[in-house]
Amino acid sequence: MKNKEAYLKVAFQKVIPLFYENGFPIDEIAENIGITCTDIRKSWDGYCQQTISDDYYPEEKYQIVISNSVDNGFNAIExxxxxxxxxxxxxxxxxxxxxxxxxxxxxxxxxxxxxxxTQTYADTDLKIKIREWEKDIGEYPHQHSLGETLEKWEIILTFGWIYLLTMLVNNFS
Ligand SMILES: [Zn+2]
Incomplete structure (x- = not known):
């Protein structure tokens, strides 16, 4: 799986039956649910934003956002x-x-x-299901957050400069 969003979109297809088997009309909104992963500033693992489009026939839209700080598939699915x-x-x-x-x-x-x-987790039965799905979907992709990426580049650039300076000093001595 190339990124967290792709992973969660596959996971979402497995989550859908959980809802309709329990009598919730997930089929009425599933197509309008988008999933993204991003760095969330607050200490939230995720949130769901609802909007109603201002079309002639207004449509409910949902954007589910999962924090990049959630770094394993099990918790991400929860x-x-x-x-x-x-x-x-x-x-x-x-x-x-x-x-x-x-x-x-x-x-x-x-x-x-x-x-x-406010901070739910899977009960015993759901845990078993999620573990099964995880086997199917595979490993949760590791995606560096922007902060981590910048930090990495800072290190590379710093070492790059040290290397260049050492080369220059060696050439002139
Ligand atoms: Zn909530």
């Missing part, structure tokens, strides 16, 4: 499922309910998430 719960919640209730209230809890627990609703 976060993905949490964010899909948010999109289903929005589809069912729009902005009329609390983000992690009882409506969210009902969706999250039905698909196998447990723990504090």
């Amino acid at each position: 976060v993905l499922i949490h964010e899909v719960c948010h999109s289903i919640q929005y589809h069912l209730y729009q902005g009329n309910v609390k983000p992690h209230g009882k409506e969210f809890k009902a969706i999250a627990e039905a698909v196998g998430l447990t723990g504090r609703m």
